Amino acid sequence: MRNKSLYQKINWSLIILLFLAALWSIVSTFAGLAAGPGQESQLLAVLGPDQMAGLVILVALMALLIWKWKRLFPFSGPLALVLGGIVYAWIFFTFTTGWVRMTGIFGFMLAAGIGFLLVLIYALLSVFQKSK
Numbered sequence: 001m002r003n004k005s006l007y008q009k010i011n012w013s014l015i016i017l018l019f020l021a022a023l024w025s026i027v028s029t030f031a032g033l034a035a036g037p038g039q040e041s042q043l044l045a046v047l048g049p050d051q052m053a054g055l056v057i058l059v060a061l062m063a064l065l066i067w068k069w070k071r072l073f074p075f076s077g078p079l080a081l082v083l084g085g086i087v088y089a090w091i092f093f094t095f096t097t098g099w100v101r102m103t104g105i106f107g108f109m110l111a112a113g114i115g116f117l118l119v120l121i122y123a124l125l126s127v128f129q130k131s132k
Helices: 004-035 049-067 076-095 101-131
Strands: none
Touching: 004 076, 004 101, 049 076, 076 101
């Protein structure tokens, strides 16, 4: 693979950028919810069996991705973005109630869209490189 360094830079840049954006979004949203009682959306931790099962599945998927990181390259970065989007949505669905949960869905859709777009671009680039 000729452009391994370029793929690594793209992957890590997007992972770090989206991680920082997600962290800022979570902190600002949760701070706003904590400061304004009586709103329709609230902070409310619901850690039932469904949320725990989701957490176990997410941890297992993260461990599998870390274990196979080099083998999946360059698609490991986009997969990490999609998995990060799922974690982002899980956080909002576990610790909030009301309309603010839509933020989690939006974050997941953004991360999944970027991840799937990268997979498509990397797949097309690898096909064109093999044909040369």
